[in-house]
Amino acid sequence: QVQLQESGPGLVKPSGTLSLTCTVSGGSINSSDWWSWVRQSPGMGLEWIGETYHSGYTNYNPSLKSRVTISVDKAKKQFSLKLTSVTAADTAVYYCAREAVAGIMIGFDYWGQGILVTVSS
């Protein structure tokens, strides 16, 4: 059973950098799957931030691309999110999720529990 767990600060100052890590257990990060970050705020609903593959290839949402970096550490079975120049609009629950690939694409079949990040001074 794959499990994902987000970790990182719950409070970030405006103009600062939001940094989160997702640890994968119960499965391989070297699989054919993609590893994503998704956030959810009352005003924006569910928003896909971007994804990474175990090779390090990344794909970002154009709306956030200038501020986002997603990276993978295969040895630690982790992938990370950095979002720069944050404002109150970036306050949200951040989820990491697996986009499964099993011959065909399956969608986001495993999710972390989510971590609330508040942007405030």
Add this chain to the structure above:
Amino acid sequence: EIVLTQSPGTLSLSPGERATLSCRASQSVSSNYLAWYQQKPGQAPRLLIYGATSRATGIPDRFSGSGSGTDFTLTISRLDPEDFAVYYCQQYGGSPRTFGQGTKVEIK
């Protein structure tokens, strides 16, 4: 970017009734890569349906998905008390991945 529009915003039904949720895409969803998720308060979304019509592992057969191209439907044949939640559609055939705004299924 593909915009997904869900209707209705809220569905008020009683246990045992049938629920029909709609998701319309602004352009055709590649390979019908359309998923449905259920979300309860304080929880992460849970995958119900992928590829527009396939049930995810462990999902009861009262949940079914249909549709293709730009029009998709999630049907819950007989609402169980645990089914009252918010439901989202999501397309993963193109980038960026996008979600609908959600339909809340509430107890009447």
